Amino acid sequence: MKYIYLLINIGVILFPFALSFDKKVHFYSKWKFVLPAILITGVVFLIWDLLFVKLHVWSFNPKYIIGIGLYGLPLEEMLFFLTVPYACIFIYECLNAYFPANTLQKYSLAVSNLFLGLCLAILFFGYNRWYTLINFGFLFFVLAYVEYVNLEFRFMYKFFRAYLVSLIPFYIVNGYLTSIPVVIYNNQENLGFRVGTIPLEDHFYLMGLLLLNIYLYEYFKSKSSKTFAA
Template sequence: MHYTYLLINLGVIFFPLVLSFDKKVHFFSKWKFIFPAILITGVVFLIWDILFTKLNVWSFNPDYLVGINLMGLPLEEILFFLTVPYACVFIYECLNVYFPKNNLQKYSLALSNLFLGLCVAMLFFGYNHWYTLINFGFLLIVLAYVEYVNVEFRFMYKFYRAYLVSLIPFYIVNGFLTAIPVVLYNNKENLGFRVGTIPFEDHFYLMGLLLMNVFLYEVFKAKGSKSVA
């Protein structure tokens, strides 16, 4: 069905958008912070996506697309960088509001060091695969910057909790995209290891996408608080 990917996008954002007006979270009042974060991150990932599509790292099954293409990408793929980050940052904010106590705080640095080590290992073993190389290289840079250069505010313990929760809808959504399949991967450009039908790299693609969005979201929120003060 040609509307499959579009319907998946709509399904991803429907409940987060409707629940943005929840009286306790008031996520709609933070749109001025989240949408610039999504826009900046989206530009970076769209350039990445365009490059990977041209390099045949992945491709899109026309049987499940409406047929509208922009910049060489299906419309649905472009919408993906709006719907998924919005839903994930919504999860991040809801968890922070409803569950302010977070025991991951004392483990966040150790987790970051673990993931940084994993990035280095994946770059060593998978440097000859485009998806592995760019994916873990990007995550390494962003994670190292956020954890070791950014000293104004700390949020990684909140990020890791949101990432873990976001893996639940990730397995549902990405499961559909890779099982149908809507998105087709060239296994010559990844490690060839999958969790079900989902490439191993996709888990860390999500981490990098979410981390950049959350970091920018927190930056814009901090600047907004300073301007009000």
Template sequence: MHYIYLLINIAVIFFPLVLSFDKKVHFFSKWKYIVPAILITGVVFLIWDLLFVKLDVWSFNPDYLIGVYLWGLPLEEMLFFLTVPYACVFIYECLNAYFPKNELQKYSLALSNLFLGLCIAILFFGFHHWYTLINFGFLFIVLAYVEYVNVKLRFMYKFYRAYLVALIPFYIVNGFLTAIPVVIYNNKENLNFRVGTIPFEDHFYLMSLLLMNVYLYEWFKSRAKN
């Protein structure tokens, strides 16, 4: 039982890691871009995580942890910020390699504006919940920067497609984490609306996590070309 969260992490990264040597995607050749992207993003989200533990936004069930903690966070939670981003960016690259034609290119700006508007609306009504406030505030800042400030990198149409596909393993993995539960949420600090057992905010937490990783990944690749 104590290995549940660790096994989930291993399951998340196992196939993306093995398939990284696929001849068409050649994801292993891009590790020099994905590793710094994951590490930088991981530091930001670990600080976020530590803050949420202090604020009692969420906690971790010791029955499903091996008992190794660093700076107050379980080792498995730290691995989460390595395994999940790696798997998601792998999905992003596979889709780009196997399905280069992407109709979302026509609608990506409209989608971004829709999500920015959603962030503003939810912040207006839910700002008194810590998870809601920080989650949607962070997503608004990152999304607005990527779409309207950093105009040289145009990848959001590819990002949205990868995000939609990543929701499939998200529902499986996060479903386990929240149903067992491995992660225990304080409903006073969120909107207390769930899709199954998954808090509504988690969908946009994934979006923020994936967007920051993909942006940095694309940024490191663009620098290497210059």
């Protein structure tokens, strides 16, 4: 029972890692961009996670973790910021390789604006709840930066496609984590709306996590291309 969360982490990364050597995607050749993106984003989210543990926004069921951790943060939760981003960036690259044409590109800015407006609306009603405030505030600023400040490279049309596909394993994995539960939420610090057993905020937590990872991934690829061209 104590290995449940650890086994979930292994399951999340197992197939993406094994398929990283696919001849069409060549994902292993992009590890030099993937790993720094994951590490930088991981630091941000680990600080966020540690803060939430201290603020009692969420906690972890001791029955399903091995008991090794840092300042109350289980090892499995730290691994989560490696395994989930790796799997999601893998999905992103697979979609780009197998479906390079994207006729929805022209709608990406409108979709981004819709989410920016949604973030502001939810912040208006939920600013007094820690999870809601930090989650939607973070997503708002990252999304606004990517769309309106970052003008060097554009990828949001590909991002939204990958996010939608990533929701499939998200519902499986997070549904299991929240139904046992492995992660226990303090409902005083979120809106109280759930999809099944998954808090509404978790959907946008995934979006923010994936967006920062893919932005950094594309940033490092862009810098590498410019260096090579020079």
